[in-house]
Amino acid sequence: MRIPFNKVYAANKEEQYVLEALRSGAHCGNHSFCNRVIDLIKNKYQDLGEIYLTPSCTAALEMGAVLADISPGDEVILPSYTFSSTVNAVILFGAKPVFCEVDPETMNIDPNRIEELITEKTKMILPIDYAGLSCEIDKIMDIANRHNLIVMQDCAQSFGSTYKGKSCGSQAHLAAYSFHETKNYNAGEGGGLVVNVKEWEERAYFLQEKGTDRRLVLNGVKNKYSWVDKGSSYLLSDILAAVLLAQLESEDEIRAKRSKLTEAYFKLFDQYVKRGKVRVFQPTADHELNHHAFWAVFDSVENKNHFMLTLKEKGISAYIGYLPLHSSPMGMKLGYRPEDLPLTEELGDLILRMPFYTDLAESGLEQCMAEMEKVLTEMYPN
Ligand SMILES: Cc1ncc(COP(=O)(O)O)c(C=O)c1O
Known part of the structure; x- marks a missing residue:
């Protein structure tokens, strides 16, 4: 699928x-x-x-x-x-x-x-x-x-x-x-x-x-x-x-379905976060989520690309985040340079957003987690 x-x-x-x-x-x-x-x-x-x-x-x-x-x-x-x-x-x-x-x-x-x-x-x-x-x-x-x-x-x-x-x-x-x-x-x-x-x-x-x-x-x-x-x-x-x-x-029903995705992704990435391989977004006790999306920041651009491309071969689309505006063609025309915001520049290269849509909770979530787990285990063996 x-x-x-x-x-x-x-x-x-x-x-x-x-x-x-x-x-x-x-x-x-x-x-x-x-x-x-x-x-x-x-x-x-x-x-x-x-x-x-x-x-x-x-x-x-x-x-x-x-x-x-x-x-x-x-x-x-x-x-x-x-x-x-x-x-x-x-x-x-x-x-x-x-x-x-x-x-x-x-x-x-x-x-x-x-x-x-x-x-x-x-x-x-x-x-x-x-x-x-x-x-x-x-x-x-x-x-x-x-x-x-x-x-x-x-x-x-x-x-x-x-x-x-x-x-x-x-x-x-x-x-x-x-x-x-x-x-x-x-x-x-x-x-x-x-x-x-x-x-x-x-x-x-x-x-x-x-x-x-x-x-x-x-x-x-x-x-x-x-x-x-x-x-x-x-x-x-x-x-x-x-x-x-x-x-x-249908807001409540949609939110409930999407919350299953957040939960599944936190579970999937947990050990890799603990081992310092990836970082995922961290809601605090002050945040209540609408379960819109899930992102991970990898430890290298190579690993991010490997994760994304291996999943792509399996028909699973994880996707890059925003391309920072300051170093985009229009940002550069306005006089900005990539080095003006080094942190944004670095993180923009390392971040990946996971597939996230309401129907995934009903169909495909287990497959998605299993395939991702395989790639992560291969990338970061114990
Ligand atoms: C932060 C942010 N602002 C604005 C927009 C534009 O939204 P719309 O497509 O409804 O114009 C987007 C689109 O994803 C967005 O991510």
């Missing part, structure tokens, strides 16, 4: 809901299925602020950057170990990305390295939650509050995770989720922006709706909407929201 890196999961009611959405006569954003998704999220995660469903996490990050008035001359501190969307939300608005090193235990931004990067131009800190494991958002908020900075948390991978009992996305001023097909709960493409600053909520509605006050028409306050601000189309179609609703209604 072939084991891909990722596979889309269908819960139960996607087809039914999509049909309902198609027949409803309203397919655009902020209609019935969008409202149902938002209500469901708000009921389940009551510490979140206002939620705006967007076409992607990429769009949510951009909308957040507009809301925070990220402008030319501003600097934004973010990890280099992230996806291009995180940094695009900075450079699209003319600001300068300032890359920060990671904490090797989590692969998230190292809060102890942030303050040395702050200048009078710094406007925002933009951390991510790699593999669904929250960054140390409390420490980051403390730094931001002391320096009067905005924090936007890229929670693309961490919808449903918590840190110190609080939902990922509830602590920063702004947070962005992804509901892309590679995520735990998927709409094909989709995302959400959380706005935790009350005074920004109304403006966020205007930005989302092409800079108009259509929201006031939907709420019956006005009968014709006008252009009131800058903005774009940051709306998720109701048809895709129908898919997302079906997924989120």
